[in-house]
Amino acid sequence: MGYDTSFHPVDLPLIERRLLPYLAGHGDDDGIDDLIARAVGIRRNRFRAKAWALGVLEHTADDESLGFETRLHLWGRPFLIVGDGPEQITEAMVRYLAASEEEVDTIALEMIGRLDPALPGKVRPDTDGQLPGDAAIAHGLAHPLRILRGAALALRAGTPVVRHPSDGRELDAARLLTREVPFTVLEFAAALLPGWMSRGYTWPTRLCAEAGLAAEGFTAPTALDGLLRAEFPGLTWPEPPATIVGNYSVGGLVPASATGGARAHLARQQGRLTCDPVDLRKIDEALGVAGRLGVAFCEATEVYSGLEGNLN
Template identity: 70%
Template sequence: MGYDTSFHPVDLRLIEERLLPYLAGLGEDDAIDDLVAQAVETRKVRFRAKAWALGLLAHARDRDDLPFDSHLHVWGRPFLIVGDGPERIAEDIRRYLATPVEGVDALASEMVGRLDPALRDRVRPDEGGRLPADDVLAESLVGPLRVLRGAARALRAGERTVRRPGDGRELDAAALVTREVPFNVLDFAAALLPGWMSRGHTWPTRLCADAGVPAEGFEAPTALTGLLRERFPALEWPPAPASITGNYTVGALVPASAVPGARSRLLTHRDRLDCEKRELRKIDEAMGVAEVFGVAFCEATEIYSGLEGNLN
């Protein structure tokens, strides 16, 4: 099975202060409803921006002169972003995140015009896809977190299982809490701050290992489960590997303070890393944006899927 790899700026403060307390069963059941609503809006903005990216792709097939790369502008950067440098990309991400879905067309058209001003009158968004209704989107985003919250509450009540909403299937509460939190936490965080898409064995720690280069600054993603480890110390927590080990997993994490140094060292060794330059560029852009935002960086698989139409 292949890997839909991704590179993420990660707001650990949000995870530690909002998501992990919710998963630990603390606070009210509606404690993250504001984040869910924000994630739904961001999903709609992403979808509309990618409709423009796909429309641009259809036009660019006949334009070899355009500085357009589908693996960067469609299946790489989040939204549709044309421009170079982490500061500019970070600013464009901020603009998309602050734009209601009704305003995406103007922003995406601006991006098209950066390639060629004449294209703004020619490129139209791809109208072939449709998103589910807002309530369905919301449930798809928060549903897994509610199951994990229920598992934590079950453990606190001395129960060993929790029933999954919908089909009523009994699930092992301890297994859910100790094994499923990192991916689902990152998946939700990425719904608020999208990352970069890639494909294959392109994650930084794998590239460093293959090249015999130390992945300095990269560490196991225990920060994604910190509060739960504190609240449930008696559980058998599996080792958190500092690299990707399979599909639907979170690999290494770089704390915000270590991102500038880790990024610099990767750039120093880039000629030794066995990877297309385009993919190395994606890693560097994601780390550069994380540096601009002052947040952490993380590698993962199956957060996105081009084949399933789940784009960033």
């Protein structure tokens, strides 16, 4: 069984103030439409930045001297970011997140110029891929959230099932709420604040366990469904482990206050962790950016998929 692993800065206040109340059935059905619209724009920015990254890959395939590391600049960091250290990477991420589609080209060309000042004039963005329209992107983002909200509303009304909006199937509302919320919430949060891509058994809690080390700072991801646990205490809620246990899984979560300590711990123990240096760098960068932004960190699987073209 393979894993598309990822490392995420996570905006827990956004999840706790906007997403979880919505899933719990509070507010209006269109109560997160502003977040969905923002996520659609960011999806387009991600796609355009990766088109430039693929263009660089095509141009530099036989020239390693330029320093374009595909596992870092294409299949690793979000968007297309060339730079060192959390400060530079965070600054580039913030610019991409706020950019118009036209401004994405400007930022991407600046990044390409950091590899080689002559390169921007030689590279063109890849044109093979194509995104669906905004309405289709919005539907894909909103659909899982609306099903979970429907489950919560059904339970509040005393109904044990909710109908799938596409095909009318009856779904167990309690099972949906107690099993699907953490991954669904993280996946949507990552649409607003993208994480790092990896592949395989590279998540930090596993690396620590294999080395016989404590995963300092990592906790179970109960913050991702905490409000629902509180508002539906009669449901049988599983106790999630503080590590990844399968595909489409959320693992250990580091609160915002602990990201610096977790990052320092992993850096001190780097020599004992059995992992490719590029993947260790991705973990370090994601934790560093989380620290710069003042947000939490989480490990997960199947949020992204290089094979399916679902990039960060």
